[in-house]
Amino acid sequence: MVLRLDHRQPDFEARFAEFLSTKREVSADVEADVRGIIGEVRAGGDDALHALTLRFDGVDTRSLGLAISAAEIEAAWSATDPKVREALQFAHDRIASHHARQMPKDDHYVDALGVGLGSRWTAIEAVGLYVPGGTASYPSSVLMNAVPARVAGVERIVMVVPSRNGELNPVVLAAARIAGVDEIYRIGGAQAIAALAYGTRSIRPVAKIVGPGNAWVAAAKRHVFGTVGIDMIAGPSEVLVMADADNDPDWIAADLMAQAEHDAGAQSILMATDAGFADAVVAAVERQLATLSRSETARMSWRDFGAVILLPDWDAAVPLADRIAAEHLEIATADAEALAGRIRNAGAIFLGRHTPEVIGDYVGGSNHVLPTARSARFSSGLSVLDFVKRTSILRLGPEQLQALGPAAITLARAEGLDAHARSVGIRLNRQED
Amino acid sequence: MVLRLDHRQPDFEARFAEFLSTKREVSADVEADVRGIIGEVRAGGDDALHALTLRFDGVDTRSLGLAISAAEIEAAWSATDPKVREALQFAHDRIASHHARQMPKDDHYVDALGVGLGSRWTAIEAVGLYVPGGTASYPSSVLMNAVPARVAGVERIVMVVPSRNGELNPVVLAAARIAGVDEIYRIGGAQAIAALAYGTRSIRPVAKIVGPGNAWVAAAKRHVFGTVGIDMIAGPSEVLVMADADNDPDWIAADLMAQAEHDAGAQSILMATDAGFADAVVAAVERQLATLSRSETARMSWRDFGAVILLPDWDAAVPLADRIAAEHLEIATADAEALAGRIRNAGAIFLGRHTPEVIGDYVGGSNHVLPTARSARFSSGLSVLDFVKRTSILRLGPEQLQALGPAAITLARAEGLDAHARSVGIRLNRQED
Numbered sequence: 001m002v003l004r005l006d007h008r009q010p011d012f013e014a015r016f017a018e019f020l021s022t023k024r025e026v027s028a029d030v031e032a033d034v035r036g037i038i039g040e041v042r043a044g045g046d047d048a049l050h051a052l053t054l055r056f057d058g059v060d061t062r063s064l065g066l067a068i069s070a071a072e073i074e075a076a077w078s079a080t081d082p083k084v085r086e087a088l089q090f091a092h093d094r095i096a097s098h099h100a101r102q103m104p105k106d107d108h109y110v111d112a113l114g115v116g117l118g119s120r121w122t123a124i125e126a127v128g129l130y131v132p133g134g135t136a137s138y139p140s141s142v143l144m145n146a147v148p149a150r151v152a153g154v155e156r157i158v159m160v161v162p163s164r165n166g167e168l169n170p171v172v173l174a175a176a177r178i179a180g181v182d183e184i185y186r187i188g189g190a191q192a193i194a195a196l197a198y199g200t201r202s203i204r205p206v207a208k209i210v211g212p213g214n215a216w217v218a219a220a221k222r223h224v225f226g227t228v229g230i231d232m233i234a235g236p237s238e239v240l241v242m243a244d245a246d247n248d249p250d251w252i253a254a255d256l257m258a259q260a261e262h263d264a265g266a267q268s269i270l271m272a273t274d275a276g277f278a279d280a281v282v283a284a285v286e287r288q289l290a291t292l293s294r295s296e297t298a299r300m301s302w303r304d305f306g307a308v309i310l311l312p313d314w315d316a317a318v319p320l321a322d323r324i325a326a327e328h329l330e331i332a333t334a335d336a337e338a339l340a341g342r343i344r345n346a347g348a349i350f351l352g353r354h355t356p357e358v359i360g361d362y363v364g365g366s367n368h369v370l371p372t373a374r375s376a377r378f379s380s381g382l383s384v385l386d387f388v389k390r391t392s393i394l395r396l397g398p399e400q401l402q403a404l405g406p407a408a409i410t411l412a413r414a415e416g417l418d419a420h421a422r423s424v425g426i427r428l429n430r431q432e433d
Numbered sequence: 434m435v436l437r438l439d440h441r442q443p444d445f446e447a448r449f450a451e452f453l454s455t456k457r458e459v460s461a462d463v464e465a466d467v468r469g470i471i472g473e474v475r476a477g478g479d480d481a482l483h484a485l486t487l488r489f490d491g492v493d494t495r496s497l498g499l500a501i502s503a504a505e506i507e508a509a510w511s512a513t514d515p516k517v518r519e520a521l522q523f524a525h526d527r528i529a530s531h532h533a534r535q536m537p538k539d540d541h542y543v544d545a546l547g548v549g550l551g552s553r554w555t556a557i558e559a560v561g562l563y564v565p566g567g568t569a570s571y572p573s574s575v576l577m578n579a580v581p582a583r584v585a586g587v588e589r590i591v592m593v594v595p596s597r598n599g600e601l602n603p604v605v606l607a608a609a610r611i612a613g614v615d616e617i618y619r620i621g622g623a624q625a626i627a628a629l630a631y632g633t634r635s636i637r638p639v640a641k642i643v644g645p646g647n648a649w650v651a652a653a654k655r656h657v658f659g660t661v662g663i664d665m666i667a668g669p670s671e672v673l674v675m676a677d678a679d680n681d682p683d684w685i686a687a688d689l690m691a692q693a694e695h696d697a698g699a700q701s702i703l704m705a706t707d708a709g710f711a712d713a714v715v716a717a718v719e720r721q722l723a724t725l726s727r728s729e730t731a732r733m734s735w736r737d738f739g740a741v742i743l744l745p746d747w748d749a750a751v752p753l754a755d756r757i758a759a760e761h762l763e764i765a766t767a768d769a770e771a772l773a774g775r776i777r778n779a780g781a782i783f784l785g786r787h788t789p790e791v792i793g794d795y796v797g798g799s800n801h802v803l804p805t806a807r808s809a810r811f812s813s814g815l816s817v818l819d820f821v822k823r824t825s826i827l828r829l830g831p832e833q834l835q836a837l838g839p840a841a842i843t844l845a846r847a848e849g850l851d852a853h854a855r856s857v858g859i860r861l862n863r864q865e866d
Contacts, residue, residue, distance in 0.1 A: 084847045087840040098550055101542075107534055116784070117531055117798055122777045124811050125755075138848050171847050207810040226666075229811030233659075251859055258856040293851045322558075340826065344555045348825040351549070355829045356856040362841040365550055366825035377640040378557050378662030380823040390813035392781035392799035393773065396788045407520040408795040414517045414604050415571050418726045423691040423789040426684055 002282060003307040007316055016309075020323060024236050024265040024305055024373070027215055034190045034219040041194035046201050052191040057133075058165045061186060066202050068168075068184040073177055076170035085174055091363045092143055092178050098365035099151045102384040108393070115400045118393030123153035124229070126204070127387060128196035129181065130211035130221075131172060133162035133188055139175035140361060144368050144382065145210050146179035152387035157181050158206055160196065162188020188213075193220035197228045210386070212369075231386060232379060235372040236265035239357055240326035240346075242317055243281070244333045245274035247353060253284035255330060258358050260301035261294040267305040269324065271317050278308050318342045325376040328357045347376045401427055435715060436740040440749055449742075453756060457669050457698040457738055457806070460648055467623045467652040474627035479634050485624040490566075491598045494619060499635050501601070501617040506610055509603035518607055524796045525576055525611045531798035532584045535817040541826070548833045551826030556586035557662070559637070560820060561629035562614065563644035563654075564605060566595035566621055572608035573794060577801050577815065578643050579612035585820035590614050591639055593629065595621020621646075626653035630661045643819070645802075664819060665812060668805040669698035672790055673759035673779075675750055676714070677766045678707035680786060686717035688763060691791050693734035694727040700738040702757065704750050711741050751775045758809040761790045780809045834860055 005015050040048040050062045077085070108118040127149045131142055142159070149157050159176055161168065163186045176184055185203060187195060193213075199205030208229035209221060221230045239259040243252045256268035272278040285302060289295050311317055314333060321329065325345035333339055336351045343349070347370030350357050361368045369382035396404065405424045412420035438448050473481040483495045510518070541551040560582045564575055575592070582590050592609055594601065596619045609617055618636060620628060626646075632638030641662035642654060654663045672692040676685045689701035705711040718735060722728050744750055747766060754762065758778035766772055769784045776782070780803030783790050794801045802815035829837065838857045845853035 081847070083843055087843040087847075090840045091844065097544075101540055102552065104537075109534075111530075111798070115797070119535065119799075119816075125777065140844055140848065226806065226808065229808070248859075251856075254852065254856040254859050257852040258850070261850060261852040288852070288855070292855075293849070298852060337828075344558065346824050348827065351826065351828040352830070354831050354834045354860060355827055356860065358845065358853045358856045359829060359834070359837055359841055360825070360827050361853065362844045363837045364548070364827045365544070366552075366827055370825075371822075373659065375659065375662070376822065376824070378822060381825055383823065385818070389804075389809065389811060390816065391779050391809070392793070392803075392814055393784065394781065394788055394793050394797045394799055395770075395784040396792060396797075397785070398787050401787045401792070404792055404796045407523045408792055410516055410520040411524065411573055411795045412791065414514070414520075415573065416726070417691070417694060419687065419690040419694040419721070419731060420791045420794065422721070422725075423684075423687040423791045426687050427787060427789065 002302055004310070005307060006310045007312055016320065019307060020374070022305065024267060027218075030215050030219050034216055034223055037190040038194040038220060038223055041191050041200070042198050049187055049191055049195055049200060052189070053187050056189055056191075057162050059163055059186060064186065066185045066187060068173070068186055073173050073184070076168070076173035077177055079170040080174040084171060088139060088143065088171075088175050088178050091140065092147060094363055094365035095143055095147045095367070096151060099148045099367070099384050102148075103151065104385065104388065113400055113403050114397065115404065116393070116395035120391045120393055121388045122391065123155070124207050124387050124389060125154070126156035126158065126206040127154045128206040128209040129157060129159045130192065130209060130213050130217055131159055131161040132213055132217070133164050136212070137161065137169045137172050139169070139171040140368065141212065142172055142175035142181070143179055146176065146181055148367065148382060148384045149387045150180055152384045154387050156183070156206070158196065158203070159184045160187050160192040162186065162192070190216045190220035193217060193224060197224035208387070210382070231369070231382060232371065232375065234369070236263045236267065237328075238267040238269070238326055238372060239328040239330060240269045240271065240321060240324055241330040242271045242314070242321070242333055242339070243277070244272070245277040246334070247277070247332050249277065249280035249284045250288075251353070251356075252281050252332065253288055255356050255358075256281070256285060256302070256306070257288050257292060257298050258356070259328070260298035260306065261292060262297070262301075264297050264300040265305065266301045268302060269307045269309065269326070271309045271311055271320070273311050273313055275310055278310055282308060314339055321346065325374045327370045327372045327376065328360070330355070330357055345376045347371045347381050435735055437743070438740060439743045440745055449753065452740060453807070455738065457700060460651075463648050463652050467649055467656055470623040471627040471653060471656055474624050474633070475631050482620055482624055482628055482633060485622070486620050489622055489624075490595050492596055492619060497619065499618045499620060501606070501619055506606050506617070509601070509606035510610055512603040513607040517604060521572060521576065521604075521608050521611050524573065525580060527796055527798035528576055528580045528800070529584060532581045532800070532817050535581075536584065537818065537821065546833055546836050547830065548837070549826070549828035553824045553826055554821045555824065556588070557640050557820050557822060558587070559589035559591065559639040560587045561639040561642040562590060562592045563625065563642060563646050563650055564592055564594040565646055565650070566597050569645070570594065570602045570605050572602070572604040573801065574645065575605055575608035575614070576612055579609065579614055581800065581815060581817045582820045583613055585817045587820050589616070589639070591629065591636070592617045593620050593625040595619070595625070623649045623653035626650060626657055630657035641820070643815070664802070664815060665804065665808065667802070669696045669700065670761075671700035671702070671759055671805060672761040672763060673702045673704065673754060673757055674763040675704045675747070675754070675766055675772070676710070677705070678710040679767070680710070680765050682710065682713035682717045683721075684786070684789075685714050685765065686721050688789050688791075689714070689718060689735070689739070690721050690725060690731050691789070692761070693731035693739065694725060695730070697730050697733040698738065699734045701735060702740045702742065702759070704742045704744055704753070706744050706746055708743055711743055715741060747772055754779070758807045760803045760805045760809065761793070763788070763790055778809045780804045780814050
């Protein structure tokens with residue numbers, strides 16, 4: 001039985017607060033393992049990568065080579081259904097044109113005192129993209145991570161993907177080809193993260209690492225953070241669907257299950273103002289579960305973390321949605337746009353009855369890498385901004401230094417920093433010692 | 434003797450690489466301590482805060498109150514030299530007008546297929562600002578952290594500052610008053626971070642925590658990351674000064690010492706193309722060290738981490754500066770602007786002979802919270818962007834779903850996600866089971 005919360009119940013606030021604090025993932029303690037693996041790669045370079053890849057993936061990179069060759073990529077391209085290649089290209093083009101609009105503009109100006117100020121954006125030199133192996137190896141994620149980096153002007157995009165027992169998903173390589181990834185290596189786990197961060201003879205280091213991964217990969221990314229930049233560590237996916245009684249319960253149930261099939265830790269939440277409609281959705285979920293290929297995963301997710309929240313009206317939804325701060329928020333109500341305008345915290349909002357969240361996973365154009373686990377309260381989805389950085393520029397002449405200098409000296413003295421005061425004072429021909 | 438590297442030496446690359454990899458801070462292992470303190474605050478709330486503050490700071494917050502009262506803030510204001518208050522206000526106004534230009538704009542548009550796409554920016558609801566106690570308690574840092582939050586539209590800015598043995602720097606409170614900080618609590622250390630992240634009866638939780646702190650504070654921020662957002666963990670400060678022989682060696686020496694006086698782990702690097710000029714700067718440093726109030730700190734920094742790099746020409750400086758990726762880069766050469774344009778990695782660049790880095794610390798208008806320890810390769814200084822987050826918006830009608838849906842279904846099937854395919858297919862009246 002899925003959790004049901006009713007706003008009219010006297011204990012609603014307590015139950016909602018408890019629901020909010022539910023942990024949906026257990027992070028394995030792999031710290032010591034990961035530290036050891038990173039140490040091996042830093043000390044042993046390519047040799048360590050060969051040994052670790054043989055040990056963990058059963059792949060002999062010493063003979064195959066660490067790099068996936070152009071011929072292998074072409075073979076994967078040929079092995080990919082042309083209809084899938086077309087869909088990837090379609091998705092790529094939509095993602096590229098949407099993300100091009102995110103490119104920040106430099107801002108250089110001279111203020112009233114004649115001080116030159118500037119904000120200059122430059123691309124990160126080189127970026128590593130982690131792609132998981134096995135069932136979680138999603139070609140759409142390759143596009144969502146690589147395209148913003150390319151749009152930002154990153155000159156070198158390096159992909160790593162483990163090939164357990166030599167198996168590689170050809171569609172992942174096809175997506176990398178479309179996205180214009182520059183180098184691909186058949187390595188994974190903490191050893192791949194270490195190679196990207198510190199470099200080996202064969203693999204030059206990058207300045208930032210992005211992309212999803214398992215507990216080892218996440219721990220390795222945390223470990224190398226500082227040496228390189230990392231993206232957020234994503235948790236299990238989630239959707240909050242607000243739906244009024246004018247929806248087809250089957251459509252809404254399908255949306256809830258699309259999220260639930262990702263992972264047993266995924267979360268699907270329905271908010272409804274009509275109890276009968278909510279019941280109809282729950283019944284539709286049960287029917288659909290019977291025929292899903294990933295029904296076991298979806299069923300666990302819905303049973304353990306799913307929820308139906310019954311509300312007196314949509315006004316009541318606003319503060320609750322802000323506390324949930326869902327990764328994905330679908331609003332399938334009469335006045336969806338107005339309701340969306342009142343909600344502060346959400347990774348992405350899908351408006352109206354014809355915008356299932358799945359469109360955003362693939363071909364909407366916006367990014368599907370979004371803040372999970374309530375982090376939309378303080379962070380954003382992946383964008384071009386994650387692949388550029390800003391340098392501040394300041395330029396004073398003698399007159400501007402005369403205008404600004406005295407206040408700087410006053411503050412430096414108030415902070416007890418005499419050498420700071422001297423650095424300004426010496427240029428004003430003042431005695432600051 | 435300060436380290437000297439000469440580009441013409443055959444072992445220059447090896448010595449430069451070794452110099453680059455020098456660690457400038459030892460992080461104390463306070464993990465277990467911090468975990469314990471955070472656990473106490475989560476379990477004990479205000480009572481734990483009172484007990485921990487009495488134990489670590491010798492302050493009885495049970496009688497004084499956790500919050501610093503309006504009367505205390507007014508008293509601090511009166512106790513602050515009017516000249517310092519004016520300088521703070523001057524700095525505040527310059528920081529506020531520069532940061533107002535950083536506010537990102539929403540972008541809503543309809544593409545050629547009729548799909549509505551949007552990027553909507555909203556302020557983070559509530560932000561916590563950590564201010565260290567004792568000697569590292571800098572009023573300028575209060576402005577640099579609080580002003581961008583205020584400009585971003587953050588509704589609640591909460592400051593915490595420890596008052597060891599009851600002592601508080603009145604100028605810090607004066608800066609908080611000018612910046613419009615909403616609440617101030619006399620707590621510090623890991624216990625203050627825990628209170629901000631999880632809340633207590635007296636202190637409502639925030640969504641993000643910023644500001645510098647010691648090893649306990651840094652470890653606590655890492656620990657609560659995920660529950661709340663955090664800013665970067667700053668390392669010791671650094672400056673790279675490029676100076677030609679037309680500079681006054683005393684001016685350049687003063688700039689190097691302004692950085693060195695911060696911390697024994699701070700780093701001051703001079704790049705010069707003229708050996709005689711470099712010698713003159715080194716001699717000027719020795720002279721200035723004799724009269725500095727913080728000469729012991731500055732001397733250790735210069736001896737342990739300072740460097741003079743002699744180059745054949747400024748072309749040679751560009752790739753080296755990009756590898757150093759300095760927090761602060763001063764360019765005091767003939768064609769400073771052109772040289773700056775060729776450098777990719779720097780937190781902030783100060784152009785010309787009349788722009789000492791110290792101006793940027795206080796009154797330039799740009800932010801002084803900048804990426805340290807080579808992280809300017811992949812990250813930026815603090816800005817309004819750190820206090821807002823972006824929500825993606827997507828809106829399709831039935832026609833747009835017809836146009837995008839088939840490609841989404843194709844990709845969902847290629848990824849083995851049948852419920853994804855169904856969520857789209859069911860709306861296209863297609864059989865997707």
